[in-house]
Amino acid sequence: MTSTLPGYFISFEGIDGAGKSTHIDSFCKLMKERFPSREVVLTREPGGTPLGEQLRSLLLDAPMNLETEALLMFAARREHIAQVIEPALLAGKVVISDRFTDASFAYQGGGRGLSISKLNDLEKWVQGRPDGSILQPNLTILFDLPGEIAEARRSKVRAPDKFEKMNLDFFDKVRQEYLRRANENPQRFHLVDATKTPDAIWSELEAIQIHL
Numbered sequence: 001m002t003s004t005l006p007g008y009f010i011s012f013e014g015i016d017g018a019g020k021s022t023h024i025d026s027f028c029k030l031m032k033e034r035f036p037s038r039e040v041v042l043t044r045e046p047g048g049t050p051l052g053e054q055l056r057s058l059l060l061d062a063p064m065n066l067e068t069e070a071l072l073m074f075a076a077r078r079e080h081i082a083q084v085i086e087p088a089l090l091a092g093k094v095v096i097s098d099r100f101t102d103a104s105f106a107y108q109g110g111g112r113g114l115s116i117s118k119l120n121d122l123e124k125w126v127q128g129r130p131d132g133s134i135l136q137p138n139l140t141i142l143f144d145l146p147g148e149i150a151e152a153r154r155s156k157v158r159a160p161d162k163f164e165k166m167n168l169d170f171f172d173k174v175r176q177e178y179l180r181r182a183n184e185n186p187q188r189f190h191l192v193d194a195t196k197t198p199d200a201i202w203s204e205l206e207a208i209q210i211h212l
């Protein structure tokens with residue numbers, strides 16, 4: 001069972017270089033214009049809290065055992081939910097997060113090979129609510145594109161972090177796991193063809209129907 005809180009939770013996902021960061025600020029502004037009575041909170045994972053941001057620096061730089069990496073991602077997430085996401089949703093706010101749990105399934109699961117059953121357990125533990133429901137985004141916007149195109153885009157921007165240094169095979173597996181999650185949860189996911197131009201993608205984002 002997915003939780004129903006008074007707020008609305010949106011996550012942005014995709015492989016590195018898919019272009020989600022190009023649109024997230026404008027999308028946040030669009031939500032503020034469209035729902036003037038709602039506060040809009042923009043946040044990110046790993047991160048979103050002082051502790052989470054410290055964990056982010058470690059996660060994006062330090063090589064580590066796969067289980068350690070998954071546990072730290074979910075530890076940062078637990079703090080993020082407790083300090084930021086859940087209070088905001090309880091207060092009826094719109095929360096927009098640059099990545100959430102689908103990224104753990106895609107990167108630690110698909111990319112690095114952690115078993116999906118371990119990830120399911122962590123998800124239940126960290127996102128479980130007192131009423132037995134599991135906190136999930138109401139809407140996940142997935143920027144999907146082939147690994148080669150994302151790689152070409154990434155190389156133009158800046159020095160790569162630990163994940164961005166991974167090879168094409170890794171990103172193909174990350175992408176496949178994102179698509180598997182999207183297929184399993186078609187009512188939650190909105191798939192964006194990220195090979196399109198930024199203008200075309202923006203028109204598509206503007207057309208998404210959100211009912212608060």
Ligand code: TYD
Nearest residue numbers: 016021045046073099100103104107108163
């Ligand atoms: P990203 O969101 O792409 O930020 P930036 O635009 O600053 O590079 O970087 C976060 C990285 O962390 C990205 O490579 C995916 C990875 N990640 C995981 O591996 N697992 C997770 O659960 C999350 C949230 C992120």
